[in-house]
Amino acid sequence: AQDCQVANIPVMQNFDKSRFAGKWYAVAKKDPVGLFLLDNVAATYVIDESGKMTANAYGRVIILNNWEMCANMFATFEDTPDPAKFKMTYWGAASYLQSGNDEHWAIDTDYDNYAIHYSCREVDMDGTCLDGYSFIFSRHPTGLRPEDQKIVTDKKKEICLLGKYRRVSHTGFCESS
Ligand code: DAO
Numbered sequence: 001a002q003d004c005q006v007a008n009i010p011v012m013q014n015f016d017k018s019r020f021a022g023k024w025y026a027v028a029k030k031d032p033v034g035l036f037l038l039d040n041v042a043a044t045y046v047i048d049e050s051g052k053m054t055a056n057a058y059g060r061v062i063i064l065n066n067w068e069m070c071a072n073m074f075a076t077f078e079d080t081p082d083p084a085k086f087k088m089t090y091w092g093a094a095s096y097l098q099s100g101n102d103e104h105w106a107i108d109t110d111y112d113n114y115a116i117h118y119s120c121r122e123v124d125m126d127g128t129c130l131d132g133y134s135f136i137f138s139r140h141p142t143g144l145r146p147e148d149q150k151i152v153t154d155k156k157k158e159i160c161l162l163g164k165y166r167r168v169s170h171t172g173f174c175e176s177s
Helices: 147-160
Strands: 021-029 039-047 053-063 066-078 085-091 102-111 114-123 128-140
Touching: 039 128, 039 147, 053 102, 102 147
Parallel strands: none
Antiparallel strands: 021 039, 021 128, 039 053, 053 066, 066 085, 085 102, 102 114, 114 128
16 A cells, blocks of 8 residues: 655666666656656666766756757756665756756666666645656566556655656657767
8 A cells, every 4th residue: 555655666676786787778758847857768887897877868958948859968966865765966068068966766666677766856734745757667668568567656656756747759869879
């Protein structure tokens, strides 16, 4: 049973960031207020010799009302006592892109095919998430394998976001940049 309290959201047990490293394609996304990354989103995570995780990501965005471009984004991660929970600092290659600090939680992953990311930006008075976002990642740009879909659906339910996702398309828009 899930009470939808952010503090009780189950995250990946014994999360291994080295196995998580590499490229992930966003195949679905639950948007936050003032969404930024639209589609053609992928993130590549790197673990350096000292064990620090960083990432670069890209995605199609629309800035200044109507200008469409591929945003190149960077992120650094601070470890926390829970190996699945990180504090993320992110910024864009250009100053007019979004930047900030977000939670970055690994909800579940098999490392080779699917991963469920979660970030609550604002916890409500009652302890539930008022504003947050979540990516469903796949190692394959074509989407999730049929055998992973049930696992992902069950996890969406556990984190109280079932029905809140939209599909993230990969059209090649950001391939050249
Ligand atoms: O798209 O609305 C949004 C929120 C995304 C914030 C930017 C994140 C950039 C770094 C991505 C790393 C992987 C989640």
